[in-house]
Amino acid sequence: MPTIEILPQTQSTHSHHGVNWAYTTLPPAHSVSGTLPSGTSGRGQRARANNYENSAARQRQINARISELEKDNYRDVVIPIPKSDAKRASYRSRHTATQNVRRVLQSQKTFVNHLADEEALHPGVAAPTSQQRNDDTTAGVGSDDEMDIDTPETKAREEEDGTPPVIMIGGNILDGGPPLGYARAVSRPSKQAERKFCEICGYWGNYRCGKCGARYCDTHCMALHLETACNKLYR
Amino acid sequence: MPPQTLVVDNGSYTIKSGFASENATLDDCRLIPNCLARSRDRRVLVASQLETCRDFGGMMFRRPVEKGYLVNWEAEKEIWDLTFLDKESPLACQPQSTNLLLTEAPNAPVSLQNNTDQMVFEEYEFSSYLRCVAPSLIPWNHIPSLFDPSTTPTPSPPLPAEAALIIDTGFSHTHIVPTFSGQPYNTAIRRLDIGGKFLTNYLKELVSMRTWNMMDETHIMNTVKETTCFVSSNFSRDLERCKRLSPSDNPIVRDYVLPDYNTGKLGFAREHVARKSGPAGGDGDDEQVMVLSNERFCVPELLFNPSDIGVKQAGLAEGVMQSLEMVPDQLKPALLANIVIVGGNANIPGLKERFEADLRPMAPTEAVVRVAVPEDPVKAAWTGGVRYTGSADFRRRLVTRVEYMEHGLHWAQRKMAGEDPVAGGELKETSAERDRRENRSHKKRRMD
Numbered sequence: 001m002p003t004i005e006i007l008p009q010t011q012s013t014h015s016h017h018g019v020n021w022a023y024t025t026l027p028p029a030h031s032v033s034g035t036l037p038s039g040t041s042g043r044g045q046r047a048r049a050n051n052y053e054n055s056a057a058r059q060r061q062i063n064a065r066i067s068e069l070e071k072d073n074y075r076d077v078v079i080p081i082p083k084s085d086a087k088r089a090s091y092r093s094r095h096t097a098t099q100n101v102r103r104v105l106q107s108q109k110t111f112v113n114h115l116a117d118e119e120a121l122h123p124g125v126a127a128p129t130s131q132q133r134n135d136d137t138t139a140g141v142g143s144d145d146e147m148d149i150d151t152p153e154t155k156a157r158e159e160e161d162g163t164p165p166v167i168m169i170g171g172n173i174l175d176g177g178p179p180l181g182y183a184r185a186v187s188r189p190s191k192q193a194e195r196k197f198c199e200i201c202g203y204w205g206n207y208r209c210g211k212c213g214a215r216y217c218d219t220h221c222m223a224l225h226l227e228t229a230c231n232k233l234y235r
Numbered sequence: 236m237p238p239q240t241l242v243v244d245n246g247s248y249t250i251k252s253g254f255a256s257e258n259a260t261l262d263d264c265r266l267i268p269n270c271l272a273r274s275r276d277r278r279v280l281v282a283s284q285l286e287t288c289r290d291f292g293g294m295m296f297r298r299p300v301e302k303g304y305l306v307n308w309e310a311e312k313e314i315w316d317l318t319f320l321d322k323e324s325p326l327a328c329q330p331q332s333t334n335l336l337l338t339e340a341p342n343a344p345v346s347l348q349n350n351t352d353q354m355v356f357e358e359y360e361f362s363s364y365l366r367c368v369a370p371s372l373i374p375w376n377h378i379p380s381l382f383d384p385s386t387t388p389t390p391s392p393p394l395p396a397e398a399a400l401i402i403d404t405g406f407s408h409t410h411i412v413p414t415f416s417g418q419p420y421n422t423a424i425r426r427l428d429i430g431g432k433f434l435t436n437y438l439k440e441l442v443s444m445r446t447w448n449m450m451d452e453t454h455i456m457n458t459v460k461e462t463t464c465f466v467s468s469n470f471s472r473d474l475e476r477c478k479r480l481s482p483s484d485n486p487i488v489r490d491y492v493l494p495d496y497n498t499g500k501l502g503f504a505r506e507h508v509a510r511k512s513g514p515a516g517g518d519g520d521d522e523q524v525m526v527l528s529n530e531r532f533c534v535p536e537l538l539f540n541p542s543d544i545g546v547k548q549a550g551l552a553e554g555v556m557q558s559l560e561m562v563p564d565q566l567k568p569a570l571l572a573n574i575v576i577v578g579g580n581a582n583i584p585g586l587k588e589r590f591e592a593d594l595r596p597m598a599p600t601e602a603v604v605r606v607a608v609p610e611d612p613v614k615a616a617w618t619g620g621v622r623y624t625g626s627a628d629f630r631r632r633l634v635t636r637v638e639y640m641e642h643g644l645h646w647a648q649r650k651m652a653g654e655d656p657v658a659g660g661e662l663k664e665t666s667a668e669r670d671r672r673e674n675r676s677h678k679k680r681r682m683d
Contacts, residue, residue, distance in 0.1 A: 066545065185341065187548045203474060
């Protein structure tokens with residue numbers, strides 16, 4: 001299946017005008033690579049090579065590594081519940097389990113399944129944006145009062161029966177609203193630039209392997225990389 | 236209400252559990268591994284049975300808590316049965332005459348909450364029960380004494396800190412939770428998918444590539460991480476040192492002597508000792524030494540820069556600022572001055588100092604930034620929970636089994652969330668409900 005590829009923008013004057021994309025019959029993983037008709041200028045080539053960091057193939061590689069790091073065991077294993085001995089069986093057969101309990105115990109759902117269910121059941125619960133939220137909560141308060149929590153207006157009101165104090169802001173009880181849900185609670189990407197490390201020794205990775213895109217720091221690590229870790233065959 | 240209350244902080248690595256009492260200490264809280272483990276000789280060890288194990292080589296784990304949320308009740312029931320129902324367990328109890336305070340991670344899927352509530356009431360039959368978000372228990376500890384040891388805890392009844400920003404950095408992830416009066420401010424909760432497990436696996440991967448193949452040795456690498464890793468206060472300087480200095484001149488380099496399960500010797504860390512060349516090390520002894528240099532601080536560095544290995548999320552300090560964006564401006568200074576870091580990763584040396592140094596330039600210049608780590612960051616939610624059980628708020632939210640049987644699951648969940656169910660099982664009308672009802676009647680009128 002042909003895929004559409006965005007060619008890197010180059011500053012050179014002799015580059016293509018108008019269209020900056022081209023059809024290619026390569027699979028998406030390979031579409032951004034050195035196999036394109038190579039540009040005449042070194043600069044264009046460099047730009048294409050840099051694009052590797054943002055390519056889908058690279059992203060897949062990173063994602064695979066991240067999910068690898070989230071595993072409990074290196075290999076997939078199934079550890080069954082041990083057979084109960086006589087002593088333990090006593091409290092197990094204490095009563096017959098209810099329908100709900102049987103359902104919960106037999107469920108083989110993973111967390112991902114539950115998350116998908118949650119999304120399917122409540123699709124439209126949009127999280128308030130930070131802008132909205134700030135507008136809501138600061139609406140009743142003058143913009144000029146910079147205060148800490150002990151000033152009278154935000155004074156904690158303690159109820160008579162000993163329940164914890166309620167914090168008031170501009171006459172409204174402070175309320176964070178309902179939970180956002182798993183997917184929306186994740187923190188946004190960092191504003192800082194990504195740092196690159198040598199994949200061999202962990203020092204700054206200032207150079208990049210021309211064959212596979214891996215980072216390394218010096219000729220020593222480059223030699224090690226080419227000898228052992230370069231996966232040029234798979235690209 | 237029965238007098239006995241069991242406080243269970245059901246974490247993904249360990250269950251922190253014990254009975255609440257007026258003068259409970261940290262020793263009253265027991266750490267129970269929340270896993271089934273299979274050893275090399277194919278024995279399956281459940282929870283605290285793991286303590287009897289001497290050979291952790293090639294150990295495999297099955298954990299009922301996945302990504303911080305209690306997912307697999309089949310395995311969790313096995314662990315709970317052994318911990319809370321077995322006669323010989325120190326935590327054995329009669330659920331029918333015990334109250335249960337159970338924690339969960341923030342933003343749990345509703346289906347998992349339902350499963351938990353049903354298991355607690357229908358399988359274990361606890362007399363009464365309250366489920367709450369773990370970081371919301373931290374403010375019930377005496378927070379001011381963390382920053383100023385001269386202040387003394389308030390006498391009972393306990394009250395929560397008015398404002399506290401909790402950073403709960405556990406085994407499967409890290410949550411940033413602003414709390415006001417012990418209530419989490421839900422829209423501002425932020426998650427970072429880096430936790431202790433991720434760090435251990437990363438260390439395992441680095442070491443396996445550079446020295447020994449440890450891919451199957453999760454347990455050993457976890458110990459190595461706990462004994463050797465630290466957070467660097469000056470990352471680029473330390474990285475430079477590890478590159479330029481020879482191992483014998485470099486103060487960062489450590490040896491970890493791997494455990495030898497044949498002779499029963501335990502693993503330990505020590506200052507680097509230069510070894511003579513030769514395949515056997517030349518010393519005559521056959522100890523296997525893992526030399527660690529920049530791994531020691533590159534691994535915990537992920538908490539501050541997850542992008543180092545491509546996780547597209549903000550680090551701890553930036554995450555705190557993202558969370559504060561959602562909080563009303565007047566309350567931000569109070570949160571910044573009361574930051575508490577809890578969870579297993581808070582034990583990594585240097586973490587607090589580095590976090591403070593990273594956050595200071597991002598925070599407003601006039602704001603006071605204070606960061607504290609409790610005496611035992613792992614058990615902090617438990618100690619907070621114990622103090623919480625003495626409060627009126629706890630008694631108000633507690634759902635008895637009779638109430639559950641009479642009014643059902645959703646009524647119980649709303650009571651636990653702090654809504655007032657009035658007598659007769661009718662729920663106090665929330666504004667959303669009233670709107671919906673009014674819209675309906677309005678529609679009817681128009682149709683007439």
